[in-house]
Amino acid sequence: MERRAGELMMTKADHLTLLADIGGTNTRVALAQGTDMLPETIKRYANAGRDALEDILSDYMTAQNVQDLAGACVAAAGPVRDDVATMTNLSWVIKAENIARVTKAEQVFVLNDLQAQGHALGYLAPDAVREIVPGQPARADAARLVVGVGTGFNAAPVHEGPGGRVVPPSEAGHITLPCQSDEDFELKRYLEAKHEFASVEHVVSGRGIERVYAYMQGQDEATVSGADILAAISRGDVTARAAGEMFVQAMGRVVGDLALTHLPFGGIYLVGGAARGVVPWLEEFGFSAAMHDKGRFSDFLQAFPVFVIEDDYAALHGCAAFCQSRIDAQEL
Structure with a gap:
């Protein structure tokens, strides 16, 4: 009570x-x-x-x-x-x-x-954590990974040890933006012209999807809010959907890279408003495919389940x- x-x-x-x-x-x-x-x-x-x-x-x-x-x-x-x-x-x-x-x-x-x-983790209500990509069962003390996609981007591994839980800090949002396709590199050059350096956070964040949409529109500055872009995706707007797909696939690639770095067999947990905002389109826009697209380690990545935390x-x-x-x- x-x-x-x-x-x-x-x-x-x-x-x-x-x-x-x-x-x-x-x-x-x-x-x-x-x-x-x-x-x-x-x-x-x-x-x-x-x-x-x-x-x-x-x-x-x-x-x-x-x-x-x-x-x-x-x-x-x-x-x-x-x-x-x-x-x-x-x-x-x-x-x-x-x-x-x-x-x-x-x-x-x-x-x-x-x-x-x-x-x-472990202190949230059961209905505040929802599985969105299945994985394989793991030991209770398996490493986990929290990925924050909100105003900015960051990630932190979670380890259980004999002395208690350890969650090392990081500034993962400021690492180099990974690129694969010609369009990825074009977006990278667009961002470098504005910011000198293209980081993960420049794309995979709430402000990031606004930048991607501006790039798709051929604009120098982001003038449309993330909320308006999500609403446009819901209406079937072609440009908004293309921006959403590019954003989601970039997020999948980054999460896959971090998963191979930390081996979170206990699960990957997405937090933040930008992550929650695109959950309805993750599968359609290719999140899990991008996350698992790691060559001969693609099957290995199937072990890591992905969850979204829905507790503000x-x-x-x-x-x-x-x-x-x-x-x-x-x-x-």
């Missing part, structure tokens, strides 16, 4: 943890008790007009009337090093020490957003799980 916000004080504040999922546009904040994220505490804040994450966290804690937390864990859409995150699409630098000062949390952790998604708050669940695991480790 859900608790009202006013009832949170029945739980000692120092038994609660604070969670935050920081995107380029919005920040979601919630509280957790142990590994259980408390849905009634979720708040969404627009980042526009805010100088720093600390402004949002201060407002949130005042609204929830909590302080002296057991821990805090934030997931940032950008590279993280030594407890400092630099946002990729937002001029914020997030430091653990600043979060500790605002929240009075006893322990503070800063993760990349895909790390948080990896830590969410998965990263918050992952923050809760990670934070509690570190608190428990400190108490041993």
